[in-house]
Amino acid sequence: MNIAIAQSGGPTCAINASLVGVFRQALLTEEIDAVFGSINGIEGMISDELINLKSIIRTNEDMELLRQTPSTMLGSCRYKLPAYDTEPEIYVRILNTLTIHRIGVFLYIGGNDSMDTVVKLSKFLQDKGSDIRVIGVPKTIDNDLPITDHTPGFGSAVKYVAATVQEIIRDSSVYSIPSVTIVEIMGRHSGWLAASSCILRANGEEAPHLIYLPEASFSADRFIEDVRRQMAKHKAVVVAVSEGIAVEGTEPEEFQSGATDVFGHKYLSGVGKFLERLVAERIGCKVRSVELNVMQRCSSHLCAGTDIDEAERIGRHALRAALDGNSGKMMYFRRVSDMPYAVTIEMTDAANVANKEKKFPLKWIAPEQNQVTDAAISYFLPLVQGEVDIRMKNGMPVHFQRPLQMR
């Protein structure tokens, strides 16, 4: 039997580690011959663009490099699998690819959109009487998948955000004049990543002095009041804001690009600049906004060891679950305890996750809607532990280089 793997959605630091997990588990499994990588997510299954992974990942060193390489080695897609009723021929083409290459297991590493693909494809195969199994492996820096305690990729993003916000705090507090620094953090409609900047308190930082999340209510007037109040106490005020906050009385178009992807997601950007202008106009002090941008999802040089190890483990478990006969499932983490930190890996119907979002809990948002409570710290802290000893060459991290035909 052969197996196939694909990666989908936005890049993270941990997707390749999950790929390595599946690959390593496959090497240990006698019944598996070829391990195929599908180019650009499910698109490669439709167009029969597969690559034999054993021919490009040859050594343990290759696997170690892949573990420390961000983004998706196999490429990605934002392609939404249509309903079977509307475009059955797409399903037939995928089945052809699976059949021609004797693929018995298809593993899909992705977010809630990819789990939609897992649901649809596994149901189609089941209805056909096929015993080909489809299992989803979660990933996203947004941490917005239901059921799972957290998502692979999130811990590394938190570590990058915390370390970088801490450095921005140092940077912003050097001059004698008062200033406001606004840090815009990713997360689409959920505030998990912006909220995680609260963990700096565990290391004695007072900033970010204000944290704004999509799950809380937000008004420009209250924001300006909040900033003024913090300026009375701190010379350099640092604000963390999630890209997805909705400003009361403001059309999103005023600060968002407004473009919509095929899943109906808005490409969010610009709330930092919007708040910067607001402070400049209403308070008139020195103000700067910093967008952490794609670095939040690809800064593998500062990935969290726990995150990378867990991403590999959940990939291994996914293959084992498929070989045990499961299909249409997503693997997930169940947290057993915060301290000492322990998780188990379980599985759930992918339908419980597909197209759903898990919001940041209201119980961890301060009553003033402008801060995260200390209770959240013990949730976040275990996820950023551990460092990966990054292989360097010429003073720079080494990345696994894809074969030329894939670039």
Added chain:
Amino acid sequence: MNIAIAQSGGPTCAINASLVGVFRQALLTEEIDAVFGSINGIEGMISDELINLKSIIRTNEDMELLRQTPSTMLGSCRYKLPAYDTEPEIYVRILNTLTIHRIGVFLYIGGNDSMDTVVKLSKFLQDKGSDIRVIGVPKTIDNDLPITDHTPGFGSAVKYVAATVQEIIRDSSVYSIPSVTIVEIMGRHSGWLAASSCILRANGEEAPHLIYLPEASFSADRFIEDVRRQMAKHKAVVVAVSEGIAVEGTEPEEFQSGATDVFGHKYLSGVGKFLERLVAERIGCKVRSVELNVMQRCSSHLCAGTDIDEAERIGRHALRAALDGNSGKMMYFRRVSDMPYAVTIEMTDAANVANKEKKFPLKWIAPEQNQVTDAAISYFLPLVQGEVDIRMKNGMPVHFQRPLQMR
């Protein structure tokens, strides 16, 4: 005898290491009693706001933490010392501070503006018949100081830029549709830092496919042509652009904030967004711009070991030079060889550096004005070598925390 140190200008990852260098050298010097830190650069000397550094840097561990803490522990300023003729009372106040605290040596860590202060203050003291010595220690991520081979702080900024651009390359190349990613890099009017992204070639990267510098000529039409030509060869085109490029036929105000600091510098920002809009309008493909922003100057978690060690060494040498009776000088690096890399530390009249900028050499710019030649790689590469073993707590880097009264 006592000594005083101050830090000035924009933050870097290495300014505190130079402070540690001076401090450690002072501890070894029997004739030195107190080591004062002047709060917010020369401003602390004018207003007599000094802090006894031995009371806050108590252990070797404190010094190690300070070495890995970005920005300026003593605060900073952009204050320009007026000419003696116009405001002699300022000089009298500085002399008072020096005299009251029995300060025999004043060390100023800063860029070309700070060297202007070194020139003016040392000349004033000499004219007064005082034997108080003033020595400048260079720093800037812009690497734009004349005489010195490079500036402390630059190597760490290069390491951050290279590692981050490499991660952005991985991030940008996952989808099957063609795209252009524009990375905006600091440097004011000099292209050193943007140019340094060429070192990724030493690790096998082809990107950045285009590099634009203030020292080269730039036109929007040629830029669009360049991008089209690269898109014919690469699916994901990555462009590095220096914030200070001048676009022919375009008023700087069209893409720069235009605000001017007291030294007459423009606060540059926005050329990335400007080029992003240009690509969107003229080519219409997927395009994104990423501003590396203040992270370029404060990402100590990825500082270059060579840079931090050199910054400490040049601080030590500065104090020794002052104790040898020198004044009005700036310490600098003279490169003896690229491979094996070796530098010596020398001194020059601060007047040779004050208010002057060193541009990126034209000989290292490709004839097409859109790339850096391989010859530059051997200049840059030694500067990013080595890693600092960063002390971590709770999964995050530990920063030296300033005493409460300084925050």
